[in-house]
Amino acid sequence: MDFGHRRLGERMTSRGSKLRGIALVVGVGLVLAGCEKTTDGAPTGTGASSASSSAKPSGSKDPDAAIWDPCTALPDDALRADELNPDTRTKDIARFDPTGWKVCAWRSTAKWYDLGIYSGEPTLQQVRQRQDLESVVPLTVGGHPALRFLFADDAEKRLDCGVAVEVPQGKAAGTVAFLVTTRYSIGKLGDPCDQATRHANDFAKYLPGGGN
Structure with a gap:
């Protein structure tokens, strides 16, 4: 799976509309999309999953139930x-059914x-292997291995800037990524990497497995 338009709160520009990725999920060509408008300053999703793509058979188990939901x-x-x-909470910022992921933005x-x-x-490890990432730096976040x-x-x-933290997702290892995106309409008023690292550390105690 690829992270797509990472602009959450304003109309995409040509730079921001390029497809980007952090991790691959085999067989899923899913692209997350950013928002094209705001409502009272809050990020607003461009589209919801269709009923046919998101509906689950009656009585079936939710395959994403074990995934931590921010x-x-x-x-x-x-x-x-x-x-x-x-x-300003916005859930599942996606143009398609975000199977295998739970997403939230503020x-x-x-x-x-x-x-x-x-x-x-x-x-x-899949995050580390991405070819569209640069300046990858190992960190520790709340006792968890992490990458900035x-x-x-x-x-x-x-x-x-982003910080990906290794966490247990159910019985398997997974990640939680904290992604800070500067709003074009205002411009950068600080260091996005500092903010991403700060948020990751501050929220570590809420992650699966807790934090030190």
């Missing part, structure tokens, strides 16, 4: 304390960036 796991008080606006109270949290099954990265098409301007 939308429900992070309390509003914790979001506010970490300078995020809980009222606007920062500083308003110059959005934070998207992508929780899924790809391993940290830039996107190859953004390595010079450094408008966006």
Whole structure:
């Protein structure tokens, strides 16, 4: 699976509309899409999954039930304390059915960036092997192995930055990625990598397996 348009809160530009990826899931050509409009300053998804793609047979088990869900796991008080606006919560920012992932995003109270949290099954090693990432740096987040990265098409301007953290997703290893994206309409008013690292560390105690 590839992360797609990572702009969460405003109309995509030609740079932002390029497809990017962090991890591959075999057999799934799924592309997450950013938002093309905002409502009262909050990120708004461009489209929802069709009923046919998201519907599950009656009585069937949810295959994604074991995946940690950032939308429900992070309390509003914790979001506010970490300078995020809980009222801007946007769930499953996707143009297609995001099978294998749970996604949530918020606007920062500083308003110059959005934070998207992508929780899924790809391993940290798969993230490390991505060819569209640069300046990949190993970290430890709450006792979990982690990687900080830039996107190859953004390595010079450094408008966006992510931190992927290895966590248990059910019985298997997976990752939770914290992705900070600068809003074009405001511009960069800080270091996106500092913000991504800060959010990852601050929310580590809510991740699967907890945090030190």
